[in-house]
Amino acid sequence: MNFEFSPEDEAFRAEVREFIRANLPAEIACDARRWFNPKVDNYRRWQGILAARGWGAPHWPPEYGGTDWSAIRRHIFMEEIYKADAPDFFWQGTHMLAPVLIAFGSADQKSRFLPKILNGEESWCQGFSEPGAGSDLATLRTAAKLEGDHYIINGQKIWTSDARESDWGFFLVRTDPTVKPQRGLSFIVARMDTPGIRIRPIRTIDGREELNEVFFDNVRVPQAQLVGEPGMGWTYAKYLLDKERTASAFLYFNKRHLQKAKALASEQFAGGVRLIDTPAFSRKVARVEADLLALEWSVLRILAQEKNKYDLNAVVSALKIRGSEMQQRVTELQIDALGPLALRHFERRDATIDDPTWMPGWPELAIGASSLFLFERAATIYGGAREVQKNIIAKLAIGS
Numbered sequence: 001m002n003f004e005f006s007p008e009d010e011a012f013r014a015e016v017r018e019f020i021r022a023n024l025p026a027e028i029a030c031d032a033r034r035w036f037n038p039k040v041d042n043y044r045r046w047q048g049i050l051a052a053r054g055w056g057a058p059h060w061p062p063e064y065g066g067t068d069w070s071a072i073r074r075h076i077f078m079e080e081i082y083k084a085d086a087p088d089f090f091w092q093g094t095h096m097l098a099p100v101l102i103a104f105g106s107a108d109q110k111s112r113f114l115p116k117i118l119n120g121e122e123s124w125c126q127g128f129s130e131p132g133a134g135s136d137l138a139t140l141r142t143a144a145k146l147e148g149d150h151y152i153i154n155g156q157k158i159w160t161s162d163a164r165e166s167d168w169g170f171f172l173v174r175t176d177p178t179v180k181p182q183r184g185l186s187f188i189v190a191r192m193d194t195p196g197i198r199i200r201p202i203r204t205i206d207g208r209e210e211l212n213e214v215f216f217d218n219v220r221v222p223q224a225q226l227v228g229e230p231g232m233g234w235t236y237a238k239y240l241l242d243k244e245r246t247a248s249a250f251l252y253f254n255k256r257h258l259q260k261a262k263a264l265a266s267e268q269f270a271g272g273v274r275l276i277d278t279p280a281f282s283r284k285v286a287r288v289e290a291d292l293l294a295l296e297w298s299v300l301r302i303l304a305q306e307k308n309k310y311d312l313n314a315v316v317s318a319l320k321i322r323g324s325e326m327q328q329r330v331t332e333l334q335i336d337a338l339g340p341l342a343l344r345h346f347e348r349r350d351a352t353i354d355d356p357t358w359m360p361g362w363p364e365l366a367i368g369a370s371s372l373f374l375f376e377r378a379a380t381i382y383g384g385a386r387e388v389q390k391n392i393i394a395k396l397a398i399g400s
Protein backbone atom coordinates (compact mmCIF):
# COMPACT_ATOMS: atom_id res chain seq x y z
CA MET A 1 0.00 0.00 0.00
CA ASN A 2 1.34 3.43 -0.94
CA PHE A 3 0.72 6.22 1.57
CA GLU A 4 2.46 8.94 -0.42
CA PHE A 5 0.24 11.94 -1.01
CA SER A 6 -0.25 12.80 -4.68
CA PRO A 7 0.92 16.20 -6.01
CA GLU A 8 -2.76 17.20 -6.23
CA ASP A 9 -3.26 16.29 -2.57
CA GLU A 10 -0.18 18.30 -1.64
CA ALA A 11 -1.56 21.27 -3.59
CA PHE A 12 -4.80 20.85 -1.68
CA ARG A 13 -2.86 20.84 1.59
CA ALA A 14 -1.17 24.11 0.61
CA GLU A 15 -4.55 25.65 -0.21
CA VAL A 16 -6.02 24.63 3.14
CA ARG A 17 -2.95 25.87 5.02
CA GLU A 18 -3.09 29.23 3.27
CA PHE A 19 -6.81 29.59 3.94
CA ILE A 20 -6.33 28.92 7.64
CA ARG A 21 -3.37 31.30 7.79
CA ALA A 22 -5.39 34.08 6.21
CA ASN A 23 -8.68 33.50 8.03
CA LEU A 24 -8.14 32.05 11.49
CA PRO A 25 -8.45 34.92 14.00
CA ALA A 26 -5.40 35.01 16.29
CA GLU A 27 -7.49 35.15 19.44
CA ILE A 28 -9.41 32.01 18.44
CA ALA A 29 -6.16 30.13 17.78
CA CYS A 30 -4.87 31.34 21.11
CA ASP A 31 -7.94 30.09 22.98
CA ALA A 32 -7.80 26.74 21.21
CA ARG A 33 -4.10 26.41 22.06
CA ARG A 34 -4.84 27.16 25.69
CA TRP A 35 -7.48 24.45 25.82
CA PHE A 36 -8.00 25.91 29.27
CA ASN A 37 -10.34 28.50 27.90
CA PRO A 38 -12.39 27.02 25.07
CA LYS A 39 -15.29 29.24 24.13
CA VAL A 40 -18.46 28.22 22.34
CA ASP A 41 -18.52 31.63 20.63
CA ASN A 42 -15.17 30.79 19.03
CA TYR A 43 -16.60 27.56 17.65
CA ARG A 44 -19.58 29.43 16.28
CA ARG A 45 -17.40 32.04 14.61
CA TRP A 46 -14.89 29.58 13.18
CA GLN A 47 -17.67 27.29 11.95
CA GLY A 48 -19.14 30.32 10.15
CA ILE A 49 -15.77 31.13 8.56
CA LEU A 50 -15.36 27.55 7.33
CA ALA A 51 -18.93 27.45 6.05
CA ALA A 52 -18.48 30.68 4.08
CA ARG A 53 -15.59 28.96 2.26
CA GLY A 54 -17.76 25.87 1.63
CA TRP A 55 -15.79 23.81 4.15
CA GLY A 56 -18.21 23.85 7.10
CA ALA A 57 -18.94 20.11 6.92
CA PRO A 58 -16.71 18.40 4.36
CA HIS A 59 -18.21 14.98 5.10
CA TRP A 60 -21.80 15.97 4.25
CA PRO A 61 -23.17 15.26 0.78
CA PRO A 62 -22.55 18.28 -1.49
CA GLU A 63 -26.29 18.95 -1.91
CA TYR A 64 -26.49 19.88 1.78
CA GLY A 65 -23.36 22.02 1.75
CA GLY A 66 -20.68 19.35 2.09
CA THR A 67 -17.78 18.63 -0.23
CA ASP A 68 -16.88 15.69 -2.40
CA TRP A 69 -13.41 15.36 -0.86
CA SER A 70 -11.89 11.91 -0.62
CA ALA A 71 -11.23 10.49 2.83
CA ILE A 72 -7.55 11.30 2.34
CA ARG A 73 -8.37 14.97 1.68
CA ARG A 74 -10.52 15.10 4.80
CA HIS A 75 -7.54 13.65 6.64
CA ILE A 76 -5.24 16.33 5.23
CA PHE A 77 -7.76 19.02 6.16
CA MET A 78 -7.96 17.86 9.77
CA GLU A 79 -4.18 17.65 10.04
CA GLU A 80 -3.90 21.27 8.97
CA ILE A 81 -6.70 22.40 11.30
CA TYR A 82 -4.97 20.93 14.33
CA LYS A 83 -1.49 22.01 13.25
CA ALA A 84 -2.71 25.62 13.14
CA ASP A 85 -4.47 25.42 16.53
CA ALA A 86 -7.79 26.08 14.83
CA PRO A 87 -10.87 24.79 16.67
CA ASP A 88 -12.35 21.55 15.46
CA PHE A 89 -15.86 21.56 13.97
CA PHE A 90 -18.95 22.31 16.03
CA TRP A 91 -18.95 18.54 16.41
CA GLN A 92 -22.26 17.60 18.06
CA GLY A 93 -24.16 19.35 15.26
CA THR A 94 -21.95 18.76 12.24
CA HIS A 95 -20.76 15.24 12.98
CA MET A 96 -23.32 13.65 15.29
CA LEU A 97 -26.78 15.03 14.60
CA ALA A 98 -26.49 16.10 10.96
CA PRO A 99 -25.74 12.64 9.48
CA VAL A 100 -28.85 11.32 11.27
CA LEU A 101 -31.00 14.18 9.97
CA ILE A 102 -29.65 13.71 6.45
CA ALA A 103 -30.38 9.98 6.51
CA PHE A 104 -33.64 9.86 8.48
CA GLY A 105 -34.97 13.41 9.08
CA SER A 106 -38.01 14.92 7.37
CA ALA A 107 -37.59 17.49 4.60
CA ASP A 108 -38.74 20.18 7.06
CA GLN A 109 -36.19 19.10 9.66
CA LYS A 110 -33.39 19.14 7.10
CA SER A 111 -34.23 22.60 5.80
CA ARG A 112 -34.84 23.96 9.30
CA PHE A 113 -31.72 22.62 11.02
CA LEU A 114 -28.93 21.78 8.57
CA PRO A 115 -28.11 25.32 7.32
CA LYS A 116 -27.78 26.64 10.88
CA ILE A 117 -25.62 23.70 11.93
CA LEU A 118 -23.43 24.31 8.90
CA ASN A 119 -22.83 28.00 9.54
CA GLY A 120 -22.53 27.65 13.32
CA GLU A 121 -25.59 29.76 14.07
CA GLU A 122 -27.11 27.10 16.32
CA SER A 123 -25.22 24.90 18.74
CA TRP A 124 -26.22 21.39 19.81
CA CYS A 125 -25.66 18.98 22.67
CA GLN A 126 -26.12 15.22 22.85
CA GLY A 127 -28.37 13.83 25.58
CA PHE A 128 -28.09 10.05 25.59
CA SER A 129 -26.51 9.01 28.92
CA GLU A 130 -28.53 8.79 32.11
CA PRO A 131 -27.57 8.10 35.73
CA GLY A 132 -28.48 4.42 35.29
CA ALA A 133 -27.72 4.09 31.59
CA GLY A 134 -24.30 4.85 30.08
CA SER A 135 -22.62 1.85 28.50
CA ASP A 136 -25.96 0.10 28.55
CA LEU A 137 -28.01 2.80 26.85
CA ALA A 138 -30.89 0.46 26.10
CA THR A 139 -31.99 0.68 29.73
CA LEU A 140 -32.53 4.45 29.67
CA ARG A 141 -35.69 5.68 31.35
CA THR A 142 -36.42 9.25 30.27
CA ALA A 143 -39.97 8.90 28.98
CA ALA A 144 -41.74 10.73 26.16
CA LYS A 145 -45.51 10.24 26.04
CA LEU A 146 -47.54 11.40 23.07
CA GLU A 147 -50.47 13.64 24.03
CA GLY A 148 -52.23 15.21 21.05
CA ASP A 149 -49.52 16.57 18.81
CA HIS A 150 -46.89 16.96 21.55
CA TYR A 151 -44.58 14.59 23.40
CA ILE A 152 -44.45 15.16 27.17
CA ILE A 153 -40.95 14.34 28.40
CA ASN A 154 -40.01 13.44 31.97
CA GLY A 155 -36.69 12.15 33.25
CA GLN A 156 -33.00 13.00 33.52
CA LYS A 157 -29.86 12.97 31.41
CA ILE A 158 -26.32 13.24 32.71
CA TRP A 159 -22.82 14.06 31.39
CA THR A 160 -24.39 16.24 28.71
CA SER A 161 -21.41 18.17 27.30
CA ASP A 162 -22.00 21.89 26.64
CA ALA A 163 -25.70 21.71 27.56
CA ARG A 164 -25.74 25.24 28.95
CA GLU A 165 -24.15 26.78 25.87
CA SER A 166 -26.34 24.86 23.42
CA ASP A 167 -29.41 26.18 21.66
CA TRP A 168 -30.75 22.70 20.97
CA GLY A 169 -30.29 19.14 22.17
CA PHE A 170 -30.91 15.75 20.56
CA PHE A 171 -32.14 13.11 22.95
CA LEU A 172 -32.84 9.41 23.17
CA VAL A 173 -36.15 8.90 24.98
CA ARG A 174 -38.40 5.96 25.75
CA THR A 175 -41.67 6.25 23.83
CA ASP A 176 -42.84 2.68 24.35
CA PRO A 177 -42.17 0.94 27.68
CA THR A 178 -44.02 -2.23 26.64
CA VAL A 179 -41.62 -3.59 23.99
CA LYS A 180 -38.04 -4.94 24.04
CA PRO A 181 -35.85 -2.13 25.53
CA GLN A 182 -34.09 -1.24 22.25
CA ARG A 183 -37.37 -1.14 20.32
CA GLY A 184 -38.99 1.37 22.66
CA LEU A 185 -36.52 4.21 22.08
CA SER A 186 -37.00 7.28 19.89
CA PHE A 187 -34.80 10.17 18.79
CA ILE A 188 -36.11 13.65 19.45
CA VAL A 189 -34.75 17.21 19.33
CA ALA A 190 -35.69 20.02 21.71
CA ARG A 191 -34.68 23.60 22.30
CA MET A 192 -32.70 23.82 25.52
CA ASP A 193 -34.81 26.76 26.72
CA THR A 194 -38.08 24.79 26.45
CA PRO A 195 -40.06 25.28 29.70
CA GLY A 196 -39.46 22.35 32.07
CA ILE A 197 -35.83 21.75 31.05
CA ARG A 198 -33.42 22.50 33.88
CA ILE A 199 -29.65 22.26 33.57
CA ARG A 200 -27.25 21.76 36.45
CA PRO A 201 -23.51 21.97 35.76
CA ILE A 202 -21.07 19.34 37.01
CA ARG A 203 -17.62 20.59 38.01
CA THR A 204 -14.92 18.18 36.89
CA ILE A 205 -11.37 17.56 38.07
CA ASP A 206 -9.95 19.81 35.33
CA GLY A 207 -11.67 22.78 36.94
CA ARG A 208 -14.25 23.25 34.19
CA GLU A 209 -18.03 22.92 34.07
CA GLU A 210 -18.53 21.57 30.59
CA LEU A 211 -20.61 18.57 31.72
CA ASN A 212 -24.16 18.85 32.99
CA GLU A 213 -27.19 17.12 34.33
CA VAL A 214 -30.34 17.89 32.33
CA PHE A 215 -33.73 17.45 34.00
CA PHE A 216 -37.04 17.17 32.16
CA ASP A 217 -40.19 18.05 34.03
CA ASN A 218 -43.30 17.74 31.83
CA VAL A 219 -41.46 19.22 28.86
CA ARG A 220 -43.76 19.69 25.85
CA VAL A 221 -42.05 19.02 22.54
CA PRO A 222 -43.94 19.14 19.21
CA GLN A 223 -44.40 15.73 17.61
CA ALA A 224 -42.79 17.16 14.46
CA GLN A 225 -39.49 17.25 16.36
CA LEU A 226 -39.28 13.47 16.54
CA VAL A 227 -36.66 12.36 14.01
CA GLY A 228 -37.65 9.52 11.68
CA GLU A 229 -39.92 6.79 13.01
CA PRO A 230 -40.91 6.29 16.65
CA GLY A 231 -39.16 3.21 18.09
CA MET A 232 -36.16 3.62 15.78
CA GLY A 233 -34.03 5.67 18.19
CA TRP A 234 -31.66 2.79 18.89
CA THR A 235 -30.97 2.28 15.19
CA TYR A 236 -30.38 6.00 14.64
CA ALA A 237 -28.12 6.25 17.69
CA LYS A 238 -26.03 3.36 16.40
CA TYR A 239 -25.89 4.98 12.97
CA LEU A 240 -24.71 8.21 14.59
CA LEU A 241 -22.01 6.51 16.66
CA ASP A 242 -20.91 4.55 13.60
CA LYS A 243 -20.57 7.47 11.22
CA GLU A 244 -17.10 8.76 11.92
CA ARG A 245 -15.21 5.51 12.13
CA THR A 246 -11.69 6.84 12.37
CA ALA A 247 -12.47 9.86 14.58
CA SER A 248 -12.24 7.61 17.62
CA ALA A 249 -8.45 7.48 17.15
CA PHE A 250 -8.20 11.21 17.96
CA LEU A 251 -5.26 11.15 15.59
CA TYR A 252 -4.99 14.89 14.93
CA PHE A 253 -5.34 15.76 18.58
CA ASN A 254 -2.67 13.23 19.47
CA LYS A 255 -0.22 14.42 16.82
CA ARG A 256 -0.65 18.04 17.83
CA HIS A 257 -0.24 17.35 21.51
CA LEU A 258 2.81 15.16 21.03
CA GLN A 259 4.33 18.05 19.12
CA LYS A 260 3.49 20.36 22.05
CA ALA A 261 5.05 17.94 24.52
CA LYS A 262 8.24 17.97 22.47
CA ALA A 263 8.19 21.77 22.24
CA LEU A 264 7.75 22.04 26.00
CA ALA A 265 10.59 19.58 26.61
CA SER A 266 12.79 21.68 24.34
CA GLU A 267 12.23 24.71 26.57
CA GLN A 268 12.82 22.97 29.89
CA PHE A 269 16.26 22.07 31.26
CA ALA A 270 17.50 19.30 33.54
CA GLY A 271 21.04 19.68 34.84
CA GLY A 272 21.79 22.25 32.14
CA VAL A 273 20.66 19.92 29.36
CA ARG A 274 17.48 20.43 27.34
CA LEU A 275 14.99 17.92 28.68
CA ILE A 276 14.26 16.65 25.19
CA ASP A 277 17.95 15.71 24.86
CA THR A 278 18.12 13.68 28.06
CA PRO A 279 18.11 9.89 27.54
CA ALA A 280 15.24 9.34 29.98
CA PHE A 281 12.88 11.83 28.36
CA SER A 282 13.83 11.14 24.77
CA ARG A 283 13.16 7.44 25.38
CA LYS A 284 9.65 8.26 26.57
CA VAL A 285 9.06 10.47 23.54
CA ALA A 286 10.33 7.79 21.17
CA ARG A 287 7.98 5.21 22.64
CA VAL A 288 4.92 7.46 22.30
CA GLU A 289 6.01 8.56 18.84
CA ALA A 290 6.34 4.98 17.60
CA ASP A 291 2.92 4.00 18.94
CA LEU A 292 1.36 7.11 17.45
CA LEU A 293 2.88 6.35 14.07
CA ALA A 294 1.38 2.87 14.26
CA LEU A 295 -2.01 4.42 15.09
CA GLU A 296 -1.70 6.82 12.17
CA TRP A 297 -0.98 3.98 9.76
CA SER A 298 -3.97 2.07 11.06
CA VAL A 299 -6.17 5.10 10.42
CA LEU A 300 -4.72 5.62 6.94
CA ARG A 301 -5.23 1.95 6.15
CA ILE A 302 -8.92 2.31 7.01
CA LEU A 303 -9.25 5.54 5.04
CA ALA A 304 -7.63 3.89 2.03
CA GLN A 305 -10.21 1.10 2.25
CA GLU A 306 -13.19 3.40 2.55
CA LYS A 307 -14.94 1.93 -0.45
CA ASN A 308 -14.60 -1.67 0.74
CA LYS A 309 -17.41 -3.40 2.50
CA TYR A 310 -15.46 -4.85 5.41
CA ASP A 311 -17.13 -4.88 8.78
CA LEU A 312 -14.76 -2.61 10.61
CA ASN A 313 -16.53 -2.47 13.97
CA ALA A 314 -13.82 -4.38 15.82
CA VAL A 315 -11.13 -2.22 14.20
CA VAL A 316 -12.96 0.94 15.22
CA SER A 317 -13.13 -0.26 18.81
CA ALA A 318 -9.40 -0.99 18.69
CA LEU A 319 -8.78 2.54 17.39
CA LYS A 320 -10.87 3.95 20.23
CA ILE A 321 -8.85 2.05 22.82
CA ARG A 322 -5.48 2.99 21.33
CA GLY A 323 -6.50 6.56 20.50
CA SER A 324 -7.89 7.33 23.96
CA GLU A 325 -4.90 5.77 25.72
CA MET A 326 -2.69 7.86 23.46
CA GLN A 327 -4.60 11.00 24.49
CA GLN A 328 -3.66 10.19 28.03
CA ARG A 329 -0.04 9.48 27.16
CA VAL A 330 0.61 12.63 25.10
CA THR A 331 -0.97 14.90 27.70
CA GLU A 332 0.95 13.11 30.45
CA LEU A 333 4.16 13.69 28.50
CA GLN A 334 3.42 17.42 28.59
CA ILE A 335 3.04 17.28 32.34
CA ASP A 336 6.30 15.34 32.64
CA ALA A 337 7.98 18.01 30.55
CA LEU A 338 6.59 20.81 32.70
CA GLY A 339 7.50 19.26 36.03
CA PRO A 340 6.55 21.58 38.91
CA LEU A 341 5.25 24.22 36.47
CA ALA A 342 2.34 21.87 35.82
CA LEU A 343 1.03 22.40 39.32
CA ARG A 344 -0.56 25.79 38.75
CA HIS A 345 -3.34 25.96 36.27
CA PHE A 346 -6.77 26.59 37.69
CA GLU A 347 -6.68 30.33 38.32
CA ARG A 348 -7.47 33.00 35.78
CA ARG A 349 -9.96 31.20 33.57
CA ASP A 350 -10.73 34.64 32.10
CA ALA A 351 -7.16 35.09 30.79
CA THR A 352 -6.96 36.63 27.35
CA ILE A 353 -4.33 36.66 24.63
CA ASP A 354 -2.91 40.05 25.58
CA ASP A 355 -2.90 39.59 29.32
CA PRO A 356 0.70 40.14 30.49
CA THR A 357 -0.07 39.14 34.07
CA TRP A 358 -0.90 35.61 33.03
CA MET A 359 1.89 33.46 34.41
CA PRO A 360 4.75 35.81 33.50
CA GLY A 361 7.78 34.01 32.18
CA TRP A 362 5.98 30.75 31.60
CA PRO A 363 6.15 28.95 28.30
CA GLU A 364 2.94 29.78 26.47
CA LEU A 365 2.32 26.13 25.73
CA ALA A 366 2.13 25.42 29.46
CA ILE A 367 -1.19 27.19 29.71
CA GLY A 368 -4.00 24.71 29.98
CA ALA A 369 -1.73 21.65 29.87
CA SER A 370 -2.60 20.42 33.35
CA SER A 371 -6.27 21.03 32.85
CA LEU A 372 -6.22 19.07 29.61
CA PHE A 373 -4.20 16.27 31.19
CA LEU A 374 -6.82 15.91 33.91
CA PHE A 375 -9.71 16.08 31.46
CA GLU A 376 -8.22 13.34 29.31
CA ARG A 377 -8.36 10.89 32.20
CA ALA A 378 -11.93 10.54 30.92
CA ALA A 379 -10.86 9.75 27.35
CA THR A 380 -11.11 6.02 28.07
CA ILE A 381 -14.71 6.57 29.21
CA TYR A 382 -16.43 9.07 26.91
CA GLY A 383 -17.48 7.87 23.49
CA GLY A 384 -17.68 4.30 24.81
CA ALA A 385 -15.77 2.96 27.82
CA ARG A 386 -12.59 0.95 27.20
CA GLU A 387 -13.89 -2.27 28.75
CA VAL A 388 -16.98 -2.12 26.56
CA GLN A 389 -14.79 -1.65 23.47
CA LYS A 390 -12.80 -4.70 24.54
CA ASN A 391 -16.02 -6.69 24.80
CA ILE A 392 -16.89 -5.64 21.24
CA ILE A 393 -13.48 -6.75 19.98
CA ALA A 394 -13.80 -10.06 21.82
CA LYS A 395 -17.21 -10.68 20.29
CA LEU A 396 -16.55 -9.56 16.72
CA ALA A 397 -12.92 -10.41 16.18
CA ILE A 398 -12.38 -13.41 18.44
CA GLY A 399 -15.97 -14.64 18.56
CA SER A 400 -16.06 -15.15 22.33
Ligand SMILES: Cc1cc2nc3c(=O)[nH]c(=O)nc-3n(C[C@H](O)[C@H](O)[C@H](O)COP(=O)(O)OP(=O)(O)OC[C@H]3O[C@@H](n4cnc5c(N)ncnc54)[C@H](O)[C@@H]3O)c2cc1C
Nearest residue numbers: 126127128129133134135159160161378382383385387388
Ligand atom coordinates in the same frame (compact mmCIF):
# COMPACT_ATOMS: atom_id res chain seq x y z
C1 LIG B 1 -16.03 13.94 29.52
C2 LIG B 1 -17.30 13.20 29.20
C3 LIG B 1 -18.18 13.74 28.28
C4 LIG B 1 -19.39 13.08 28.01
N1 LIG B 1 -20.28 13.67 27.14
C5 LIG B 1 -21.47 13.08 26.93
C6 LIG B 1 -22.47 13.74 26.14
O1 LIG B 1 -22.26 14.85 25.62
N2 LIG B 1 -23.66 13.12 25.97
C7 LIG B 1 -23.93 11.89 26.53
O2 LIG B 1 -25.02 11.37 26.30
N3 LIG B 1 -23.02 11.25 27.31
C8 LIG B 1 -21.81 11.83 27.52
N4 LIG B 1 -20.87 11.21 28.33
C9 LIG B 1 -21.23 9.96 28.98
C10 LIG B 1 -20.47 8.75 28.44
O3 LIG B 1 -21.01 8.37 27.21
C11 LIG B 1 -20.59 7.65 29.50
O4 LIG B 1 -19.86 8.09 30.63
C12 LIG B 1 -20.02 6.33 29.03
O5 LIG B 1 -20.82 5.79 28.01
C13 LIG B 1 -19.95 5.32 30.18
O6 LIG B 1 -21.18 5.22 30.85
P1 LIG B 1 -21.28 5.40 32.44
O7 LIG B 1 -20.58 6.67 32.82
O8 LIG B 1 -22.71 5.27 32.82
O9 LIG B 1 -20.44 4.23 33.05
P2 LIG B 1 -20.90 2.72 33.20
O10 LIG B 1 -21.52 2.25 31.93
O11 LIG B 1 -21.67 2.57 34.45
O12 LIG B 1 -19.49 2.02 33.36
C14 LIG B 1 -18.77 2.04 34.60
C15 LIG B 1 -17.57 1.13 34.44
O13 LIG B 1 -18.01 -0.20 34.19
C16 LIG B 1 -17.46 -0.69 32.98
N5 LIG B 1 -18.44 -1.50 32.27
C17 LIG B 1 -19.70 -1.16 31.93
N6 LIG B 1 -20.31 -2.17 31.27
C18 LIG B 1 -19.40 -3.17 31.18
C19 LIG B 1 -19.44 -4.47 30.61
N7 LIG B 1 -20.52 -4.93 29.98
N8 LIG B 1 -18.32 -5.25 30.71
C20 LIG B 1 -17.20 -4.78 31.33
N9 LIG B 1 -17.13 -3.56 31.91
C21 LIG B 1 -18.20 -2.75 31.82
C22 LIG B 1 -17.10 0.54 32.16
O14 LIG B 1 -16.04 0.27 31.27
C23 LIG B 1 -16.67 1.51 33.24
O15 LIG B 1 -15.34 1.31 33.61
C24 LIG B 1 -19.67 11.85 28.61
C25 LIG B 1 -18.77 11.30 29.54
C26 LIG B 1 -17.59 11.97 29.84
C27 LIG B 1 -16.66 11.36 30.84
